[in-house]
Amino acid sequence: MNSLQLKLLVSLLLLTGLGIFGYKAFVLGFPLTPEEQTRTWNVEARVSFEAQDSPVKATLQTLNRLPRFVVTDEYFISDDYGLLRGMQAEDGSGLTNDTDAENAIAVWSKRSAKGKQDLFYSARLRPENNSDDRTWVHPTDIPRLVDPQFTPAEQAAANSLLTKVGSESADIETFVPHLMQLLMPPSDNTDAAYLLRGHPGRLGAVNMAVRLLHFSGIPAQSVHGITLSTSNNAPLSHWLELYHDGAWHMFDVTQGAFGTPGDFVPWWRGNAPLASLKGGESLEVTLSVAPVSVSSLKNTVEQLNITEPAIMGFSLFNLPVQAQATYRVILLIPIGALLLVFLRNVIGFSTFGTFMPALIALSFRETELLWGVCLFSIVIILGLSVRLYLEHLKLLLVPRLACVLIVVVLLMAGISVVSFKLGFPRGISVSLFPMVILSMTIERVSVMWDEMGAGKAIQQIIGTMAVAVLAYLAMSNQYIEHLTFVFPELFLVLLALTMMTGRYTGFRLLELIRFRALLKR
Amino acid sequence: MLGWFRKLRSLGVVGLNSRNAGYVLPHNPRPLYPLVDDKITTKRLTESAGLNVPELYGVFRSQHELKRLPELLERHDSFVVKPARGAGGNGIMVITGKLGHSFRKPDDSLVSADSISFHILNILSGMYSLGGMPDRAMVEYCVQFSPVFRDIAYQGVPDIRIIVYKGVPVMAMLRLPTRESDGKANLHQGAMGCGIDMRTGMTTTAVWKNAGCDTHPDTLNPIGGVAIPDWRELLKQAALGYTVTGLGYLGVDIVLDKTQGPLILELNARPGLAIQVANRAGLRHRLDSVDAVHQSLETEEQRIDYAMEAFAS
Numbered sequence A: 001m002n003s004l005q006l007k008l009l010v011s012l013l014l015l016t017g018l019g020i021f022g023y024k025a026f027v028l029g030f031p032l033t034p035e036e037q038t039r040t041w042n043v044e045a046r047v048s049f050e051a052q053d054s055p056v057k058a059t060l061q062t063l064n065r066l067p068r069f070v071v072t073d074e075y076f077i078s079d080d081y082g083l084l085r086g087m088q089a090e091d092g093s094g095l096t097n098d099t100d101a102e103n104a105i106a107v108w109s110k111r112s113a114k115g116k117q118d119l120f121y122s123a124r125l126r127p128e129n130n131s132d133d134r135t136w137v138h139p140t141d142i143p144r145l146v147d148p149q150f151t152p153a154e155q156a157a158a159n160s161l162l163t164k165v166g167s168e169s170a171d172i173e174t175f176v177p178h179l180m181q182l183l184m185p186p187s188d189n190t191d192a193a194y195l196l197r198g199h200p201g202r203l204g205a206v207n208m209a210v211r212l213l214h215f216s217g218i219p220a221q222s223v224h225g226i227t228l229s230t231s232n233n234a235p236l237s238h239w240l241e242l243y244h245d246g247a248w249h250m251f252d253v254t255q256g257a258f259g260t261p262g263d264f265v266p267w268w269r270g271n272a273p274l275a276s277l278k279g280g281e282s283l284e285v286t287l288s289v290a291p292v293s294v295s296s297l298k299n300t301v302e303q304l305n306i307t308e309p310a311i312m313g314f315s316l317f318n319l320p321v322q323a324q325a326t327y328r329v330i331l332l333i334p335i336g337a338l339l340l341v342f343l344r345n346v347i348g349f350s351t352f353g354t355f356m357p358a359l360i361a362l363s364f365r366e367t368e369l370l371w372g373v374c375l376f377s378i379v380i381i382l383g384l385s386v387r388l389y390l391e392h393l394k395l396l397l398v399p400r401l402a403c404v405l406i407v408v409v410l411l412m413a414g415i416s417v418v419s420f421k422l423g424f425p426r427g428i429s430v431s432l433f434p435m436v437i438l439s440m441t442i443e444r445v446s447v448m449w450d451e452m453g454a455g456k457a458i459q460q461i462i463g464t465m466a467v468a469v470l471a472y473l474a475m476s477n478q479y480i481e482h483l484t485f486v487f488p489e490l491f492l493v494l495l496a497l498t499m500m501t502g503r504y505t506g507f508r509l510l511e512l513i514r515f516r517a518l519l520k521r
Numbered sequence B: 001m002l003g004w005f006r007k008l009r010s011l012g013v014v015g016l017n018s019r020n021a022g023y024v025l026p027h028n029p030r031p032l033y034p035l036v037d038d039k040i041t042t043k044r045l046t047e048s049a050g051l052n053v054p055e056l057y058g059v060f061r062s063q064h065e066l067k068r069l070p071e072l073l074e075r076h077d078s079f080v081v082k083p084a085r086g087a088g089g090n091g092i093m094v095i096t097g098k099l100g101h102s103f104r105k106p107d108d109s110l111v112s113a114d115s116i117s118f119h120i121l122n123i124l125s126g127m128y129s130l131g132g133m134p135d136r137a138m139v140e141y142c143v144q145f146s147p148v149f150r151d152i153a154y155q156g157v158p159d160i161r162i163i164v165y166k167g168v169p170v171m172a173m174l175r176l177p178t179r180e181s182d183g184k185a186n187l188h189q190g191a192m193g194c195g196i197d198m199r200t201g202m203t204t205t206a207v208w209k210n211a212g213c214d215t216h217p218d219t220l221n222p223i224g225g226v227a228i229p230d231w232r233e234l235l236k237q238a239a240l241g242y243t244v245t246g247l248g249y250l251g252v253d254i255v256l257d258k259t260q261g262p263l264i265l266e267l268n269a270r271p272g273l274a275i276q277v278a279n280r281a282g283l284r285h286r287l288d289s290v291d292a293v294h295q296s297l298e299t300e301e302q303r304i305d306y307a308m309e310a311f312a313s
Helices: A002-027 A152-168 A172-183 A190-195 A201-215 A296-307 A309-313 A321-330 A333-347 A356-367 A369-392 A397-421 A432-452 A454-475 A478-486 A490-502 B002-010 B016-027 B030-037 B039-048 B063-075 B113-124 B147-152 B231-245 B274-279 B284-296 B300-310
Strands: A037-062 A069-077 A082-088 A103-127 A220-227 A237-244 A247-252 A264-269 A275-278 A280-295 B056-060 B079-083 B093-095 B097-099 B102-104 B137-141 B159-165 B168-176 B192-196 B203-208 B249-257 B261-268
Touching: A002 A490, A037 A264, A037 A296, A069 A296, A103 A264, A103 A280, A103 A296, A152 A172, A152 A190, A152 A201, A172 A190, A172 A201, A172 A237, A172 A247, A201 A220, A201 A237, A220 A280, A237 A264, A275 A280, A280 A296, A296 A309, A321 A478, A333 A356, A333 A454, A333 A478, A333 A490, A356 A369, A356 A432, A356 A454, A369 A397, A369 A432, A369 A454, A397 A432, A432 A454, A454 A478, A478 A490, B016 B249, B030 B039, B030 B231, B030 B261, B039 B056, B039 B137, B039 B231, B039 B261, B056 B063, B056 B113, B063 B113, B079 B113, B093 B113, B113 B137, B147 B168, B159 B231, B159 B284, B168 B231, B168 B274, B168 B284, B168 B300, B192 B274, B203 B274, B231 B249, B231 B261, B231 B300, B284 B300
Parallel strands: none
Antiparallel strands: A037 A103, A037 A275, A037 A280, A069 A103, A082 A103, A220 A237, A220 A264, A237 A247, B056 B137, B079 B093, B079 B137, B097 B102, B159 B168, B159 B249, B168 B192, B192 B203, B249 B261
């Protein structure tokens, strides 16, 4: 019954622990190693213009809902402008609260400004799940056909243009490139020139193409964005998204051909311009893109803070940094404990105190291994000699313990001062924690020295030290530290393993030596 | 290496993990431990049940009670000072005689009355107790050990350890102090262990420092074939240890006194496993056979009969 209960409990713990671990590692994208790096992108838009000593209102498209990216760290830098953020429908009309609208905009405004103005928008693009996967995600809604609202004259021009393009092409694959060719400036087609009046530049041509496509019954929309590569003056590129025969087609306006966007990041959709301005002139927008490598862990944490605040609210990452640093260390103690359970119950080591070696290992973390072992040996040897001398004075146990503690403190202070004087800064890395452990060890050693003789005591010191070094190696391993801190649910697995060891009734390895007389026959 | 493990298992050797999980944890309920962990309690319990124990001369509970020490030292020439909750035979001071104002230890070294009182103070402050808890010191009769073992013991008091499982003595071992063990009878401190035939009470094989051996390292006399007198009485005392404490897996330590016969020195709820090495036999088969029949054994006599019958070597 007990054993069944244990098995159930162990498998439950294993399943829960590994389940949560798998979910975090493979769905939420927590990295499995501490040094994993992810490339994020810093995107900056600089809006500059000449103000004309009148009310100023500048509108800029901002990043919103990018497929495969999470936008964080958005900053709007402007001296003393008022800032409004909101959504904008794709037709470019003003601010709306409609969350279905595709575009996000920022509106800077000021009662009066004069001279050259510079406004900045910057944001960090973090790839979801730390992956480099850049496959294009098509919109889920199929666009409605809308009336292009041509005037009768424009309708005639559009008809004539579409007839010409239609007669020169065979299918949609050839129709769209021909249409774009005629529309792209400089255009020598008179119909195109008439339609494009008042809609200058590439953006005008692209948006006119969308209207014409709607006019000929093909749902389409324009997407404007940038390419992710280092640049101080990133060019805008434009794509047409067409929905035809039940499938999406992407037309790259810059290349003049159908294709699949690779490193393209959509900035906004529809016929609004990137930036617009009232009360100023010579508006100019410069976009710059720069990659920033950050640790994948940090990236995931920042992302989840935005996308899954409920999960992150109950994680260790939500603690103050100071507490996080403490937990990084505390969470290593169970690792040392499991190792000790294994070394004691399966191998058969005997050590001073049950978990003393784990604590000694923890104090090695603060001094580093070699210096820690040296310091430990020096202080224990000196402390023991003091202890053995105190034996002659026939002091009572507790005062004698206190004497040892006082001497250990003095010794540590002395070692720190001397080693610092000699130029070993490591000597001062001693902190409060190892001190207590040292005095306890000295007392235990000296009691054992009295009772079991020097040989046995030294043997146990060396055993304890060896186990402590092993525990230190496990507990200072940065992968283990990373795993325990990022995936504390692994402790359920650890608990299950420890429980299983608790029911191990086989021989200990060192019992082979103990019972060797029996084996000889 | 797996072959070695298999061999140990087929010999029926019980390891520490197996002893703890299979015998100590299920058969020795924790609340019964104080009965055997505190030697003063054990002494009262066994005395009232008619078991033979060394006479208690005095108990020291606190520092100021040390006033009574000189008077106590006056009355007795030989005695043993022990911590009530000591572990592994630590903190035991044996005084075999008086020489003027000094006291003689078994190795003929002399100690002063001051040293004895300092030793008691150490015991009181918990130096030898489990977990360093404050303790009590007891002064009791120093066993005048029976000449039976004169040829095979070096100083100190040889004692007989009997493992009692559910009231049935299953295995016994004679522990002989050596020069190396400083008169102590603990195997890990260098004492010698001899297996004992459960039927006759004769010593059989011996082990010293984890290796088989036929002669005592100090006296050079052969170990085997020494008969322990009153063997059946000894087994009965051991079996009574179970009746008194209720501990299913019990180690009983018995010494043979020149005049008083077998005396129970202490009871142990976690007896060690070296007894298997001394007897060159595993405990498992014997424990299993007790498991099979213990329901039908109702009196101590029946249990002893069974043990002498089933576990003869």
